[in-house]
Amino acid sequence: MRVILIKYGELTTKKGNRNFFIKKLTENLQHKLKKYDVKLVKDRSRMYLEFLDQDLEKIEKIVQNTFGIHKYHLAYMVDTNKEMIESQLLEVAHHHTFQTFKIEVKRSDKTFPISSLEYASHLGGIILKNICNIKVDVHRPDVTFTVEIRQGQSYIYTNSIKAVGGYPVGTQEKGMLMLSGGIDSPVAGYLALKRGMTLDAVYFEAIPHTSIEARNKVIELTKKLVTYTNSIQLHIVPFTALQEEIYKKCKPEYSITMMRRMMYRIMEQLAKKNHGLVIVNGESIGQVASQTLVSMNVINSVTSMPVIRPVACLDKLEIMDIAKKIDTYDISILPYEDCCTVFVPKHPVIHPNIETCLRMEEEFSYQELIDTCVLHTFTLKITDEEEENYQDLL
Ligand code: ATP
Ligand code: MG
Numbered sequence: 347m348r349v350i351l352i353k354y355g356e357l358t359t360k361k362g363n364r365n366f367f368i369k370k371l372t373e374n375l376q377h378k379l380k381k382y383d384v385k386l387v388k389d390r391s392r393m394y395l396e397f398l399d400q401d402l403e404k405i406e407k408i409v410q411n412t413f414g415i416h417k418y419h420l421a422y423m424v425d426t427n428k429e430m431i432e433s434q435l436l437e438v439a440h441h442h443t444f445q446t447f448k449i450e451v452k453r454s455d456k457t458f459p460i461s462s463l464e465y466a467s468h469l470g471g472i473i474l475k476n477i478c479n480i481k482v483d484v485h486r487p488d489v490t491f492t493v494e495i496r497q498g499q500s501y502i503y504t505n506s507i508k509a510v511g512g513y514p515v516g517t518q519e520k521g522m523l524m525l526s527g528g529i530d531s532p533v534a535g536y537l538a539l540k541r542g543m544t545l546d547a548v549y550f551e552a553i554p555h556t557s558i559e560a561r562n563k564v565i566e567l568t569k570k571l572v573t574y575t576n577s578i579q580l581h582i583v584p585f586t587a588l589q590e591e592i593y594k595k596c597k598p599e600y601s602i603t604m605m606r607r608m609m610y611r612i613m614e615q616l617a618k619k620n621h622g623l624v625i626v627n628g629e630s631i632g633q634v635a636s637q638t639l640v641s642m643n644v645i646n647s648v649t650s651m652p653v654i655r656p657v658a659c660l661d662k663l664e665i666m667d668i669a670k671k672i673d674t675y676d677i678s679i680l681p682y683e684d685c686c687t688v689f690v691p692k693h694p695v696i697h698p699n700i701e702t703c704l705r706m707e708e709e710f711s712y713q714e715l716i717d718t719c720v721l722h723t724f725t726l727k728i729t730d731e732e733e734e735n736y737q738d739l740l
Contacts (some may be wrong), residue, residue, distance in 0.1 A: 348402065348706045350395040350409055351419040351503060358416060358511070368393075370542075371414040371513040376406045377576050386429045396423075408625035410507075411573055413540050419492075421503035422624060426495055432472055435491060435502050439473050442504065442726055446483035449471065453495040461552055475721070484636045513542030516576045521654060522622035525580070527563040527682060530628030531656050532571060532674040535714035544621050547571070547578050550585040550609055554690070560682035570674045578730040581616055584722050585609075588715040589689060598691040602636050603698040604706060605689065606645045608612045608716060614649045617716050617721045624652045630665065631634045631658050635694035644698045 358467060359367040372393070376386060381593040385396040397405050409418055422438060439447075449470045451462040459466070469491075470482055494501040523535045525547040535545055549564045561582065566581045588608055596604045613625045629637045636645065646653055659664050667674035 347396065347423045348399065349421050349423050350397070350405065351392060351396070351501060352409075352415055353392045353419075353467070355391065356417050356604060357414060358507065358675065359513075363517075367414065367514060369516055370516045371412070372446050374414070374514055374576070375408070375412055376518065376609045378412065379405065379516060387534075394421075396422075400567075410509045411511060412514075413512035413542065413574060414517075415509040416511045417470070417508055419503040419506050421501040423499050423501055426458065426498055426693060431493060431495070431500050431502065432469065435469055436472060436476055436503055437493040438475060439491065442489050444480060444488035445654040445691060446481055446487045446489075448482060448487035448490045449473070449494065450490055450492045452492065455497045455500075457497070458495045465495075470634060478508050480564055505511065508576075510540070511590070512540035515542060516544055517537055517542035518544070520544045520620070520622045521622070521624045521626040522544060522617045523626040524609065524613060524625065525549050525564055525567060525677060527630070527680070528565065528628065529623050529662075529669050529675065529678040530630060530633075530665055532567045532628075532672070532678065533668045534552045534626055534628040534656040535571050535666065536574065536672050537675075538654060539571065543626075544575060545571070545578055546581060546616075546622055548583060548613060548616055550583045550612075552586045552689075555586065555589075555683075557682055559680075563677055563680055563682055565728065566676055566677045569730075570672060570677070572728055572730045573672075577727055579620070580726045580728055581614060581620070581669065581723050582614075582726070583719050585719060588712070588719055591710055591712070591715060593689060596706045597702075599693050599695045601691050601702060602694045602704060603641060603687055606636055606641075607648045607703060607707075610645060610649050610653075610720050611716055613715070614651055617725065619720070624654050625649070626654045626656065628657055629655045630660060630662070635696045638696050640697040641695075644703060646699050647700065665712065682736070 352366065354368060357367065372386065372388065382401050385406065387394045387396065409415060422434050424434045429645050449466040451466040453462045477516065489504050492503050516650065518541060519536050521543045523531065523538065523545045525531045525535060531680055539545060549566050551561055565580065568578050589605060592601055592604045617625065631637060631639065635641060666675060669678060
């Protein structure tokens with residue numbers, strides 16, 4: 347029988363919060379695996395996932411995409427009995443192509459009658475006898491066969507397989523992700539989840555200037571992010587009235603700066619309402635006029651909440667690479683306009699002045715408009731119920 351073996355030593359966590367980390371990881375795995383016939387067995391140093399053979403591929407995808415797991419082993423579980431161990435080991439060896447190998451025996455069942463070293467050389471002999479053109483190399487083997495002899499059951503496995511890493515979702519509190527239909531913000535969301543945060547997403551829409559297709563695109567992006575977490579609440583903010591007012595009252599070159607100041611104010615209110623501790627967005631230094639350091643200062647100054655910008659220092663190409671890996675890229679490049687592109691002025695200010703912003707804000711009663719936006723925000727809960735498309739991240 348095959349099992350997935352996850353050793354706690356291969357999770358990156360500090361000793362002090364290991365129990366909490368493992369509890370969250372277990373809950374998250376159980377949630378993702380709930381429709382499969384699986385058994386999760388934990389002991390002090392590891393967890394084993396037992397499953398039906400036909401589900402292996404899907405279950406492995408889930409394990410690979412669960413934050414907190416850096417690597418795992420696909421192991422064979424047999425009764426602790428010499429014949430069983432030896433025939434299973436040979437079968438595993440036959441399934442690998444290698445020129446050099448090493449056997450590592452770990453014997454925690456001391457009633458097993460042969461010492462680890464002795465048994466390793468015995469097993470090595472069996473492999474050498476049965477497979478041609480291979481030799482032992484204890485320093486740099488192509489493959490290491492590990493045989494763990496435990497009371498009742500033994501495990502045979504080879505080199506570890508890489509998973510997505512990060513911290514289990516839920517080991518941090520909630521962030522509020524500003525999710526547009528672009529390339530950057532879904533990647534920012536993915537990276538925030540990777541750090542263990544949970545997320546709500548917020549989408550500002552300006553119907554009729556933006557379309558229902560643009561909203562659907564954001565829903566599809568949210569579904570992709572749900573691959574890595576249990577569910578995401580997507581708050582949709584009706585932004586039209588406020589945006590039109592900005593357009594009427596403010597200097598055109600300041601319209602984006604002003605719009606983003608309003609967005610941040612609304613984000614802060616939504617965060618308070620939904621218990622979010624930080625704002626997360628897809629801003630990247632220097633990418634556009636509103637993402638210069640001066641712009642960031644002028645925009646950010648409307649809130650004292652921390653703003654996390656996971657892609658701030660990445661190149662567009664690096665962001666695109668991640669977007670492709672997490673399968674959001676093809677959705678992001680669909681051609682529907684979002685509210686930023688519709689209202690974008692010819693020459694947005696690169697070095698906005700805070701005094702100018704404050705003066706313009708005195709010209710209209712933006713607070714009422716903001717309150718109306720927050721009041722009329724509606725929320726969709728996006729879950730992974732029908733989602734089967736786990737992306738291969740390796
Ligand atoms: P993206 O590719 O994510 O759309 P961008 O390079 O187009 O980013 P901007 O349009 O300036 O950059 O937006 C910067 C960030 O502001 C976005 O990454 C996103 O986090 C947030 N944002 C912009 N527009 C919206 C919107 N309509 N709804 C929610 N968040 C938005
Ligand atoms: Mg955008």
